[in-house]
Amino acid sequence: MKYVDEFRDRDKARTLVKEIETLVGEIDIARERPIAIMEVCGGHTHSIFRYGLEGMLPKEIELVHGPGCPVCVLPMGRIDDCVAVAERPDVICTTFGDAMRVPGSRKSLLQAKAGGADVRMVYSPMDALALARKNPEREVVFFGIGFETTMPSTALTILQAEAEGIENFSVFCNHITIVPTIKAILDSPDMQLDGFLGPGHVSMVIGTDPYEFVAHYYKRPMVVAGFEPLDVLQSIWMVLKQIKDGRAEIENQYKRIVPKQGNNRALDAVFKVYELREFFEWRGLGSIEHSGVRIRDAYARYDAERKFAMPHLKVADPQACQCGDVLKGIIKPWECRVFGTSCNPETPLGALMVSSEGACAAYYQYGGIKKQAVAS
Amino acid sequence: MNVIPINRRTRKLGTVSAPTVTLAHGGGGKAMKDLIDDVFISVFDSDGQGALEDQARIDLLGLTKLGDRVAFTTDSFVVDPLFFPGGDIGKLAICGTINDLAVGGAKPLYISCAAIIEEGVEVDLLRRIARSMAETAREAGVRIVTGDTKVVHKGACDKVFLTTTGIGVIPEGIVLGADLAQPGDVVLVNGYLGDHGAAILGARGDMAIDSPILSDCAPLDGLISQLLAAAPRTRAIRDATRGGIATVLNEIADASRVSIVIDEERTPLRPEVKGFCEILGLDPLYLANEGKLVAIIPNNEANAALQALRAHDLGRDAEIVGEVTTGEAGRVTMRTVFGGMRIVDMLVGEQLPRIC
Numbered sequence: 234m235k236y237v238d239e240f241r242d243r244d245k246a247r248t249l250v251k252e253i254e255t256l257v258g259e260i261d262i263a264r265e266r267p268i269a270i271m272e273v274c275g276g277h278t279h280s281i282f283r284y285g286l287e288g289m290l291p292k293e294i295e296l297v298h299g300p301g302c303p304v305c306v307l308p309m310g311r312i313d314d315c316v317a318v319a320e321r322p323d324v325i326c327t328t329f330g331d332a333m334r335v336p337g338s339r340k341s342l343l344q345a346k347a348g349g350a351d352v353r354m355v356y357s358p359m360d361a362l363a364l365a366r367k368n369p370e371r372e373v374v375f376f377g378i379g380f381e382t383t384m385p386s387t388a389l390t391i392l393q394a395e396a397e398g399i400e401n402f403s404v405f406c407n408h409i410t411i412v413p414t415i416k417a418i419l420d421s422p423d424m425q426l427d428g429f430l431g432p433g434h435v436s437m438v439i440g441t442d443p444y445e446f447v448a449h450y451y452k453r454p455m456v457v458a459g460f461e462p463l464d465v466l467q468s469i470w471m472v473l474k475q476i477k478d479g480r481a482e483i484e485n486q487y488k489r490i491v492p493k494q495g496n497n498r499a500l501d502a503v504f505k506v507y508e509l510r511e512f513f514e515w516r517g518l519g520s521i522e523h524s525g526v527r528i529r530d531a532y533a534r535y536d537a538e539r540k541f542a543m544p545h546l547k548v549a550d551p552q553a554c555q556c557g558d559v560l561k562g563i564i565k566p567w568e569c570r571v572f573g574t575s576c577n578p579e580t581p582l583g584a585l586m587v588s589s590e591g592a593c594a595a596y597y598q599y600g601g602i603k604k605q606a607v608a609s
Numbered sequence: 610m611n612v613i614p615i616n617r618r619t620r621k622l623g624t625v626s627a628p629t630v631t632l633a634h635g636g637g638g639k640a641m642k643d644l645i646d647d648v649f650i651s652v653f654d655s656d657g658q659g660a661l662e663d664q665a666r667i668d669l670l671g672l673t674k675l676g677d678r679v680a681f682t683t684d685s686f687v688v689d690p691l692f693f694p695g696g697d698i699g700k701l702a703i704c705g706t707i708n709d710l711a712v713g714g715a716k717p718l719y720i721s722c723a724a725i726i727e728e729g730v731e732v733d734l735l736r737r738i739a740r741s742m743a744e745t746a747r748e749a750g751v752r753i754v755t756g757d758t759k760v761v762h763k764g765a766c767d768k769v770f771l772t773t774t775g776i777g778v779i780p781e782g783i784v785l786g787a788d789l790a791q792p793g794d795v796v797l798v799n800g801y802l803g804d805h806g807a808a809i810l811g812a813r814g815d816m817a818i819d820s821p822i823l824s825d826c827a828p829l830d831g832l833i834s835q836l837l838a839a840a841p842r843t844r845a846i847r848d849a850t851r852g853g854i855a856t857v858l859n860e861i862a863d864a865s866r867v868s869i870v871i872d873e874e875r876t877p878l879r880p881e882v883k884g885f886c887e888i889l890g891l892d893p894l895y896l897a898n899e900g901k902l903v904a905i906i907p908n909n910e911a912n913a914a915l916q917a918l919r920a921h922d923l924g925r926d927a928e929i930v931g932e933v934t935t936g937e938a939g940r941v942t943m944r945t946v947f948g949g950m951r952i953v954d955m956l957v958g959e960q961l962p963r964i965c
Contacts, residue, residue, distance in 0.1 A: 234880055237887065243948045285949020334958065343958075356889075462947045578957040598954050 240461030241284075249466045250289050256473040257293045267295035269425055270472055271562055273415060274432035275302030275590030276460050282595040284462040294469065297562035298592035300414055300518060301432055303379045303407075304331050305584040305591040306560070308516045309548040311407055312337030315376050318405065318541050319350040325368060326352045327361040328376035329383075331588045336581055338548045342376070358390035358404070365394070365402035374537045377404045382434040384408045384526070385499035388506035391528070391535045405537035406528050409513060411435050412443050413524040419451045423563055428472040430465070431457035433487045438503075440495030441485050448481045459487040506532055514547070516584045517556035556583035559592055566593040573597060622646040630730045635760025645758055648735045649722075652743040653753040665754035667719060667776070675778040680715035682706060683774040691738065691768060693812040695804070695823030696899070698771055699741035704828045704899060705850070706775035707749050711830035712846040712902060714785045714837060715777030720746060723757040725770040738769065749828040751775070783837060789844040790865035794933040795911045797904045799832060799918050800926035801825070802854055803882045806896030811885065822881050827900035832921045839917030840910035849901045852956055855894040857903045858931075858941045859955045868936030871953070873946045875930050894943075895956050905933065 260268065272278060278298045281287055287296055300306055316337050319326035326342065333343040333354065346352040351371075355361050358375045365373035377387040387404055394402045411432060418424060431444055436457045447455045454475035458468035468486040475482060485491055506528060513525025528536040537543075550556065554576065555569040566572055566585065576582035578594050585593035623643030625634075633640040672679065686702045696704075703720065710717040722742065726735065746753050808824040829848065837843055845865075847857045854876075862869045878893050886893045900923060906914045911929060918924030936942075941953040 234883055234887070237883075241946050243946065246947050283951060284945045284947040285951045286947075287949075289947075289949050462945075462949075598952065 237461065240459070240463045242463065245463055246289070246466060249463070249470060253294070253466070253470050253473060254291050256470065256477055257291050260473060260477045266425065267293050268427050268473070268476065269295045269297050269562065270428045270430060270469060271297040271299045271418070271426050272430040272458070272465075273299040273301045273411065274430070274435070275305065275588065276432075276434065277430055277458060277465060278302070278592055278595055279590050280460050280462055280465055282598070286462060286465055289466075290469070294473075297426060298559070298566075298595070299562070300418070300515070300560045301380065301411065301435075302585075302588050302590040303383075303409060304335055304588040305556075306409070306515045306517065307332075307335055307378065307407060307584060308514045308550070309336065309338045310514065310546050312341065313339060313548060314538075314543040314545060315405055316340060316342060316345045316350075317544055318374055318537060319345050319352050320348075321372070321541070323372050324351065324541075325364055325371050325373045326350065326376060327355045327358075327364060327373060328352065329356075329378065330354050331590075332376060332378055334581075335584055335587050358387045359393070362390050362394055362399065362402055365399050366397075369401060371401065372540075373402050374541075375402070375404045376407070378407045380409055380411050380432070380435045381438040381503070382432075384503050384507065385438060385496070388502040391506050391532055392502060394535060395532065400534065403535050403537040403540045404528065406507070406526065408507065409515070409525045410509075410523070412439075413521055414515070414518070415444070415447060417518065417521045417524070418561060419447065419453070421561055423561065426453065426562060427476060428453055429455040430468050430472065431455045431483070433457060433459050433464075433491060436485075436487065436491045436495070438496050438499045441483050441491065441493050442495075444483045448483050452481045454481050454484070456484045456486050457491055459490065505529075516550060517554075517558075517560045519557070551582045554583035556585045556593075559585055566596040569593070622651055625732050628731060628733070630726050630728055630732060630735070630760055632728050632760055632762070635726070635758065641758065644732070645756075648732065648739045649724075649756060649758070652739050653746075665719065665721070667754075672718075672778050675716060675718075676780040676783075678779040680710050680713045680777045680779050681775070682709040683772065684709060686771045686773070687767065688809065689767060690809075690812050691734070693824055694808050694821075696826035697738060697741050698769060699738035700745045701826055701899060702771040702773045703742050703745040703749070703751070703753075704826050706773040707751060707828040707830055708848040708850075708899075708902075710775050710777035711828075711833045712785070712848050713777075713779060714783035714833070714846070715779045716834070717749065717751045717775055717777040717828075717830050719754045719776045720751055721755045721757075721774045722753055723759075723772040725759045725761060725766050725772075727766045727768050728760055728763050730768050735769070738771075745828065749830060782841075785843060785845050787845050787847065787861045787864040790861050790867050790869075790905045790933045791844065791907070792867055792933050792935040793908050794844060794905050795908055795929050796858070796869060796871060796931040796933065797906055797911070797914055797918065798849070798854065798877065798928060798930050799829075799902050799904075799924040800900075801877045801879045801882065802849070802898060802901060803878060803886070803893035803896030805899040806853065807882045807885045807893075809897070810889075822879070822885065825898055825900035827923050829900060829902055829923065832918065832923045833902065835917050835921050836904060836914055836924075840906050840914035842907050842910055843904055843914065844907065845905040847903050849898045849903050851897050853893070853895040853897060854901070854903055855892070855941070855953045856955060858953065859939070861903070861905060862941050863939040865933070866938040868934045868938065868940045868942070869931055870934055870936070870942050870944060871931030872944045874944075875928050877926050877928050877930075891960055894953060895960050
């Protein structure tokens with residue numbers, strides 16, 4: 234397939250892996266721990282497992298799977314709120330596919346659907362708006378999740394609803410923003426990261442400038458990376474090169490998609506419709522300042538949180554669950570005390586087990602191959 | 610059980626003039642008889658066996674001439690939509706049961722069909738489904754010899770559900786089993802994978818993707834007899850329906866306590882199915898097929914098997930996709946196009962698309 238196969242070329246991969254090995258050899262001056270590189274985005278985690286990249290890299294490199302799976306970091310209380318709305322007989326609840334399985338404290342949306350709630354999977358919030366047009370007697374609620382990647386499409390849908398005067402459509406906004414989260418990870422006292430692969434799709438919207446603090450203040454290299462396996466390998470090489478040269482910069486490997494300044498039209502829509510929340514609760518990471526957005530007062534009638542009474546109960550993460558430590562890179566998924574036992578993809582305790590972008594589910598599904606076993 | 614097989618020459622068949630099915634058509638009276646006559650009996654080629662009785666009667670001696678074991682299977686079909694590119698629920702119901710028999714090495718012979726119909730369904734729609742069943746059965750040389758019809762309240766089922774049960778005979782000497790794979794064997798498939806799953810997802814229309822992908826729905830009995838003639842020591846054959854090739858390989862690896870390694874580069878995928886999966890974040894290894902088999906063949910018969918498959922219309926794009934190894938028992942892995950290795954596990958729930 235054009236524009237895909239080129240980025241999955243085995244021979245180029247071999248060359249890159251060799252160069253990575255050489256670079257690691259040059260960096261490695263009596264290091265006691267591996268070079269830890271965090272891929273922030275769940276899309277990268279998925280590629281890494283899908284193509285078996287971890288097994289191709291020298292053992293001195295440790296990939297830490299970051300918090301960038303928006304499905305994974307949703308706290309149970311927000312799912313409970315969404316289920317409560319979905320169970321209203323007048324509501325059609327719409328959502329992206331993999332959000333349906335995220336466990337709430339009582340049930341997931343998938344279980345609510347089985348119990349009779351009208352929950353439908355859509356591919357775009359515009360599909361949800363189309364449902365609202367078709368069903369004027371019902372309330373159509375879109376469960377809006379995702380980082381800056383999906384934020385513009387929800388914002389534009391709200392603007393479209395306003396332009397058409399559609400009143401039976403609203404968004405339960407759970408959009409989150411990546412920058413404060415990266416900062417929270419960098420501020421964490423047990424942080425041991427040497428560099429970052431920056432999120433590709435988020436950056437397509439916000440550009441690369443917002444990450445400058447990572448390089449300037451925290452002195453860590455970051456390379457905004459694409460999602461094909463060669464993109465990921467090349468970005469790892471670029472991070473290592475910075476480490477070797479003693480540089481800390483924000484570099485853009487994903488230039489074919491990501492403009493330095495971001496996408497202004499998308500950003501305009503986002504600023505028009507949303508404002509920052511003071512705090513947003515993350516599963517596993519707790520409350521992070523300015524890490525989520527809500528719908529501005531001017532669009533209050535499209536805000537499901539204001540349209541419907543929601544329980545808004547805070548639900549603590551299950552005690553046995555160590556999602557937070559995995560997200561921060563302190564432990565590996567299989568080191569969690571419930572990994573693969575009481576927490577598995579069938580009955581996930583922690584959200585990292587839910588989505589195929591979650592580090593735990595990825596390890597459970599694709600992982601478990603020891604590095605030495607695939608040294609070929 | 611209602612009677613389907615009758616001798617058409619001895620009795621005038623009833624017809625239905627109403628455009629839609631009502632509960633009266635399931636009441637056991639004249640309306641029901643007319644519906645069964647009009648929709649099913651008029652097109653099913655029953656050859657008068659067990660005419661007007663509550664059961665089909667099958668001559669034992671005839672069966673024993675064909676082999677030494679009877680194969681017996683059943684399957685229900687609830688596909689949505691009822692008509693999709695490349696097939697419909699009727700064709701699917703016949704192919705599905707034929708294939709379940711054929712992958713055991715059996716020659717499929719007789720099929721029963723039970724239909725559960727939601728009131729309000731158009732009679733014409735039923736006629737189209739029945740015609741499709743009859744046509745598929747005729748092409749495959751199997752007979753639909755008995756059946757049942759029920760009509761249920763609106764909402765109690767979704768338009769039409771079909772259940773087909775089939776009987777076939779396994780010729781002497783053919784022994785196939787998921788537990789017979791041995792290290793050194795090769796894994797064959799008869800062509801492009803994931804077409805049916807992609808066609809159905811595309812046809813549901815809620816993805817707003819106009820996909821030109823056709824379902825691969827087809828009866829595999831002819832292909833399988835050709836394969837077994839060329840590679841008589843074939844260990845196992847499975848049709849890769851729900852859960853796709855990934856699920857079938859896991860079942861075989863588990864039952865045989867072996868490891869299976871497949872090669873992504875050799876796995877046949879149509880560019881449009883690949884593209885469909887790329888866009889939606891789906892894994893084609895888990896997409897359903899309705900005309901694809903996975904065969905485990907001893908290495909020294911691999912080439913003969915491949916040639917036999919490729920000589921058949923339904924196997925033109927056959928490939929050797931992997932091999933059975935002595936690795937961890939029950940483990941299926943894939944060498945990715947990229948040169949890495951990944952585990953191909955059983956799917957836990959339904960495949961849900963990723964959001965980003």
